[in-house]
Amino acid sequence: MTSPALAQQTDFGRMYARKIGELPEVPSITTVIGVEKMDLDGWIGHMAATAVVQDPRLGEATGNSAKLKALARQASKAAADYRDAAATRGDRVHEYCEQIALRALGKPHQAAQARDALAQNNEEAYAGRFDEWWESYQVQPLAAEVTVWNASVGYAGTLDLVATIGGRLCLIDYKTRGTGRDGRVKPLDPKVVMQLAAGAKAEEMVVDPASGTWEPWKYSQDPMLLGVAIGQTEVQTVMANAEVLPAYWSKFWSLRQVWGATQRVSEAGVALREVGPPPPPGASGDR
Template sequence: MTQPRLAEQTEYGRMYARSTSEQATVPSITTVLSRAATDLDGWYGYSAAQAAVQDDRLRAALGSPAQLRAVVRDAAKAAQRHRDDAAARGDRVHTYAEQIALRALGRPHRAAEARATLAEHGEERFASRFDEWWDLYAPEPLAVEVTVWNSTVGYAGTLDLVARIAGKVCLIDYKTKGTDRDGRVKSLDAKVVTQLVAGLKAEESLVDAEAGTWEPWAYGGADLLLGVAVGETEVVPVQAVPAVLEQHWYKFCALHRLWTQETALAAAGPALRPVPPPPPREQP
């Protein structure tokens, strides 16, 4: 995940400040969304089992409890390694997409460098597929990596791109996705709708991070909310269905209340404490 200027990682998740000289006070959109329960038990178990059976040390370790424990210990961390690798890959792809938009705006960019970085990691096909999508849909960038703020609810976030496509103003969020067995990019989760709605409902956008200057959010009336799945074989954009946006906004607000309560509970200290036995009763 990329790190915007005003964001910092805290014990309560990623938080945003109003300027570079101020303390972070509100959670990021993604931090709020992380309060939604996600069942990954099956994925964690599969990742660990796959890592164990693919470990070259496994055969030799079968007769050695110490070596077997080492294999198991490393396998148990497989899901975490996979998650971290996917996050780093996503950052590289997002950086490339950002640089392409900056180039389209005629602003300084590092598109060639970002593509070279992807190539170094064997990920250049993501860039090639993204270029095809960019040429086909011809987005006209209006704002790139724009930080937004909502004071009423109390959150902030950074949107990947605001662009005009075929005359429609679109809020766009990129998701780097893997490829399924049929060679298709994997589908986006519906939570991208909740994320985009939170961006749509922003009240301000950042002008100057150093000075802490903000202006009214200009794209709260955007025509389309698009999640764009970027894969090695294709790029698939999907639109958030307008009929469900209100419910996703209610969901986001509920998750924000949950984050607020969890943060307050964490700051309050331990929720349980030991109870000593009562003093012995006096014998009559």
């Protein structure tokens, strides 16, 4: 996936600038959502334990403390390695989806190269399922990888696709997902509703990131908000329930306030100062 030109990684998470080369001003949508930390202790422990029991060196390491420690050190990174591999795979799939949209828009594209990159990693099935989805849903793209800004609340983000489907305006977010034991693509996390709701509340969209040119957000005409789970066996499309959007938007707004408060606290200075005991009675010299 093309990295948004205006996005920068900072100590406060990914943030966006108004112009290439300028300092970032607001957090990304995903950074705001990330303020709500997930408890991954169980998953991390499971990944580490699985890595140990599946390691072919386990048998010869039994009874050898040095070898067991080496296995444990490697297994402790299993969750991080899995996460990084999944992120890299997601980038390749997103890149392919973006290039297909650019091709449909008649713009310069590298669709063939993006598909080759998937094939080289035995991931071409993602492209095949996406192509089937694109044709089945008769997607008519309007814009791909659109960076948007909301100055009122203070955040920015990049939407994967703006398109019309069945005559309806749609804001679309892609998620690369694994396959469950039933052969179906794994379902999306409901948090995608927060991401889509924030995107729908955009006030501006970038025209030229190099010059810092923006224009009013022009895709606010009652869009359908779609999450698209792309797997190797199928693609599943889900729509954000309009009845829950106010609640998810409220939560996003609240998380944005927490992000801002956390930044202000970190810049406020020393929080605690040591104080000594008061002087003993009569030590002041008063007579």
